[in-house]
Amino acid sequence: MTETKEKIPRQGMPEQAPEERKTNFTEVPLGYSPETAMLEAQRCIQCKKPRCVAGCPVGIDIPGFIKAIEDGDFASSIKILKENNALPAVCGRVCPQEDQCEILCVIGVKEEPVAVGRLERFAADWEMAQKGSDLPEVAPPTGKKVAVVGAGPAGLTVAGDLIVKGHEVTVFEALHKPGGVLVYGIPEFRLPNEIVDYEINNLESLGVKVIPNVVVGRTFTIRELMEEEGFDTVFLGVGAGLPWFMGIPGENLNGVYSANEYLTRANLMRATRFPKYDTPIMRGKRVAVIGGGNVAMDAARTALRMGSESIVVYRRSRNEMPARIEEIHHAEEEGIEFHFLCNPTRILGDDEGSVKAMECIQMELGEPDDSGRRRPVPIKGSEFIMDVDVVIVSVGTGASPLLTQSTPGLELNKWGYVEVDEKTGATSLPGVYAGGDIVRGAATVILAMGDGRLASRAMNAYIMGEELETESEE
Amino acid sequence: MFKIKEKTNLAHDVHSMVVDAPYVARKALPGQFVILRYGEEGERIPLTIADSDPDEGSVRLIFQEVGKSTMMYGGLSAGDSFDDLVGPLGIPSHLEKLGLVVCVGGGIGIAPIHPVARGFKEAGSKVVSILGARSKKLLILEEEMKKGSTEVKICTDDGSYGEKGFVTNLLEDMIKKGEPIDLVMAIGPVPMMEAVSRLTKPYEIKTLVSLNPIMVDGTGMCGACRVTVGDEIKFVCVDGPDFDGHKVDFEELRVRQRMYLKDEREAIEALTYIGE
Numbered sequence: 001m002t003e004t005k006e007k008i009p010r011q012g013m014p015e016q017a018p019e020e021r022k023t024n025f026t027e028v029p030l031g032y033s034p035e036t037a038m039l040e041a042q043r044c045i046q047c048k049k050p051r052c053v054a055g056c057p058v059g060i061d062i063p064g065f066i067k068a069i070e071d072g073d074f075a076s077s078i079k080i081l082k083e084n085n086a087l088p089a090v091c092g093r094v095c096p097q098e099d100q101c102e103i104l105c106v107i108g109v110k111e112e113p114v115a116v117g118r119l120e121r122f123a124a125d126w127e128m129a130q131k132g133s134d135l136p137e138v139a140p141p142t143g144k145k146v147a148v149v150g151a152g153p154a155g156l157t158v159a160g161d162l163i164v165k166g167h168e169v170t171v172f173e174a175l176h177k178p179g180g181v182l183v184y185g186i187p188e189f190r191l192p193n194e195i196v197d198y199e200i201n202n203l204e205s206l207g208v209k210v211i212p213n214v215v216v217g218r219t220f221t222i223r224e225l226m227e228e229e230g231f232d233t234v235f236l237g238v239g240a241g242l243p244w245f246m247g248i249p250g251e252n253l254n255g256v257y258s259a260n261e262y263l264t265r266a267n268l269m270r271a272t273r274f275p276k277y278d279t280p281i282m283r284g285k286r287v288a289v290i291g292g293g294n295v296a297m298d299a300a301r302t303a304l305r306m307g308s309e310s311i312v313v314y315r316r317s318r319n320e321m322p323a324r325i326e327e328i329h330h331a332e333e334e335g336i337e338f339h340f341l342c343n344p345t346r347i348l349g350d351d352e353g354s355v356k357a358m359e360c361i362q363m364e365l366g367e368p369d370d371s372g373r374r375r376p377v378p379i380k381g382s383e384f385i386m387d388v389d390v391v392i393v394s395v396g397t398g399a400s401p402l403l404t405q406s407t408p409g410l411e412l413n414k415w416g417y418v419e420v421d422e423k424t425g426a427t428s429l430p431g432v433y434a435g436g437d438i439v440r441g442a443a444t445v446i447l448a449m450g451d452g453r454l455a456s457r458a459m460n461a462y463i464m465g466e467e468l469e470t471e472s473e474e
Numbered sequence: 475m476f477k478i479k480e481k482t483n484l485a486h487d488v489h490s491m492v493v494d495a496p497y498v499a500r501k502a503l504p505g506q507f508v509i510l511r512y513g514e515e516g517e518r519i520p521l522t523i524a525d526s527d528p529d530e531g532s533v534r535l536i537f538q539e540v541g542k543s544t545m546m547y548g549g550l551s552a553g554d555s556f557d558d559l560v561g562p563l564g565i566p567s568h569l570e571k572l573g574l575v576v577c578v579g580g581g582i583g584i585a586p587i588h589p590v591a592r593g594f595k596e597a598g599s600k601v602v603s604i605l606g607a608r609s610k611k612l613l614i615l616e617e618e619m620k621k622g623s624t625e626v627k628i629c630t631d632d633g634s635y636g637e638k639g640f641v642t643n644l645l646e647d648m649i650k651k652g653e654p655i656d657l658v659m660a661i662g663p664v665p666m667m668e669a670v671s672r673l674t675k676p677y678e679i680k681t682l683v684s685l686n687p688i689m690v691d692g693t694g695m696c697g698a699c700r701v702t703v704g705d706e707i708k709f710v711c712v713d714g715p716d717f718d719g720h721k722v723d724f725e726e727l728r729v730r731q732r733m734y735l736k737d738e739r740e741a742i743e744a745l746t747y748i749g750e
Contacts, residue, residue, distance in 0.1 A: 174560065174691070174693045175560075175691060175693075176511055176518075176557065176558040176560070184691075184695075212558065212560075213558050213559060213560035214497065214560070215560060215561070215563065215693050218501070218561065218562055218563055218693075219497050219498065219501060219560070219561065219562070220497070239695075240695070241694055241695065242694050242695070242697060242709055242712070243695075243696070243697040245697070245700075245707065251707075252700060252701075252702060252707070252726055252730065254729060254730060254732070254733040255733075257698075258696060258697040258698075260695055260696045260697060261690055261696035261697055261698045264690050264691060264695070264696050265690060269517060269518070269690065270515070274737065274741070275737070275740055275741045275744040276515060277515040277517075278513075278515055278516055278517035278542060278543055278741060279517040279518075279690075280734040280737035280738070280741070282733075352729070352732075353726075353729035353730075353732075400693075400694050400695070400712075401694060401712050401713075402693060402694050402712055405712075
């Protein structure tokens with residue numbers, strides 16, 4: 001039986017054609033049909049000891065949900081997914097499955113691995129299309145109050161986990177709209193807003209209170225939340241902080257953006273539809289994005305969709321790019337120009353203080369550095385000028401100083417991120433937990449969710465005065 | 475929703491609003507700001523808090539109509555609501571007992587300097603406030619500033635009220651007279667803050683300015699509000715808004731504030747075209 005299953009090839013994902021999609025902001029991959037999904041699900045051989053599950057930061061029962069799809073029982077499939085994942089429609093789209101579950105798939109040894117991510121997305125989308133999702137059962141009220149700071153992937157996971165335990169959960173969000181990086185950062189062509197809204201609506205239907213426009217550290221301190229507002233435990237999922245710049249001349253010229261700012265304007269503020277929406281954004285003729293991560297790909301593809309020529313400038317080679325292969329591939333298909341082994345040395349401005357060009361230097365790869373990647377070294381005298389009028393700097397973000405300024409006793413590591421116990425997410429303050437980018441620096445949605453999952457168990461044990469069970473298989 | 479409880483017109487296109495915002499009112503301190511948003515399509519606009527009333531749960535905001543958003547705000551009335559109001563943001567001004575503090579407020583900058591002046595006075599400092607406006611009818615908060623300061627000096631560009639001239643003329647008189655100024659706090663248009671800083675620098679009088687660059691999130695995420703102070707890049711929303719006026723790169727700030735000038739005009743045209 002196994003033999004016949006292995007003969008089905010990995011099912012391709014239908015996508016919008018590059019020529020068409022580069023002028024719109026609608027989603028690129030279109031999703032499996034039920035038939036395709038069931039066919040792909042047949043490829044899973046239902047390992048007794050599934051390696052894929054070990055690769056999932058939230059420990060989804062992967063063979064279980066895939067089996068249900070194979071059987072055509074999509075309702076059970078989504079139910080199994082939701083046992084461990086509060087945001088399956090999001091994860092099915094933005095998780096780097098190729099580095100997590102799929103890379104461990106046994107089928108992948110001889111042929112292409114089972115498309116776990118695409119199947120996850122299928123099940124989640126199927127449920128959404130049914131209008132009215134099957135909400136999990138909520139335990140009787142415990143009378144305990146949980147504050148979640150930051151309505152991004154880490155915080156929403158904690159909220160989802162703890163509301164079903166019967167606790168009163170309030171999520172505070174600094175921006176005017178919940179979702180964190182899912183709404184301000186990731187563009188709609190990768191993750192439509194309606195999907196995030198749907199997941200948040202589900203949480204609200206379960207009883208989670210979401211309060212926007214609250215900056216913890218300014219509007220409330222953590223101490224006030226616990227001592228005056230009566231919260232028994234607090235989760236800090238405030239996300240990444242200030243963007244890093246390169247420290248080269250010209251970075252404050254008009255037309256130089258951090259990727260955070262560029263994407264926030266385009267996504268959260270809808271500047272792509274200026275002047276219908278009030279927030280402006282510079283539409284360059286030729287836009288250079290500096291960096292090689294997913295955020296850089298998002299920025300480059302956003303610029304392209306606003307009608308600019310779009311260039312990615314990365315100081316290492318293609319092999320070292322931290323972005324998902326799928327994202328790089330999509331960007332290339334759409335006609336984004338890549339300049340590898342190339343590093344900006346200065347940005348040049350015109351008389352009015354706007355960007356008119358960027359000077360770069362060619363690099364070559366030297367010895368491996370701390371990250372194990374070969375260190376790029378400039379080639380002397382190889383400077384050249386690139387004509388660009390917008391530059392987007394996407395070289396990472398630092399820790400947010402806001403929360404830490406106002407929270408005495410909260411221990412930080414040497415990079416300014418919050419120090420936590422790896423197994424529980426507990427910070428140095430009793431009852432206060434943290435996860436996501438405020439702990440890791442810039443990481444991924446699913447790692448943030450994994451942190452939320454870990455912390456929610458510990459938080460539940462903490463407020464219920466129970467011993468935390470350590471699950472050995474994790 | 476954040477309801478407007480009161481709206482008054484202070485001068486030609488300058489308005490004062492008292493807005494319901496209990497969380498913010500409880501925490502707001504002089505020097506801090508909020509970010510407002512009105513309407514589904516609205517942008518996020520930072521405004522300094524002119525006053526706050528923790529008991530009433532409201533903040534007072536004073537603004538001038540300069541772009542599409544502030545023009546729209548100008549058309550709102552008591553009973554209307556802002557969709558979003560977040561704060562208090564920024565580090566509060568450091569108020570302390572000093573010998574003599576000079577608070578310089580230019581134009582709309584008088585609104586944010588008012589709580590600062592009052593705070594220094596309450597802390598036991600002697601406060602001389604120098605207020606400047608283009609003409610008498612554009613001068614705001616004169617009575618409040620008199621209450622909040624030990625002494626108030628006024629000048630107008632056209633001489634229609636107080637001395638004819640600029641705030642720097644009055645400040646220079648004080649310096650030349652040898653008055654022992656411990657601190658100058660200046661809030662107003664960028665050229666004014668720059669002129670004040672340039673004036674006090676040779677005398678080594680500590681001078682703080684409150685910067686109001688373009689912002690988006692205002693919570694330390696986007697970096698739009700970066701300014702050069704000395705040889706460092708600072709982010710006004712989390713490191714400011716008060717900075718050492720002798721170190722701020724005003725030229726860069728001025729250029730950065732013009733970044734969307736063309737778009738702002740387009741937005742205003744679209745607004746008038748729709749005729750809303």
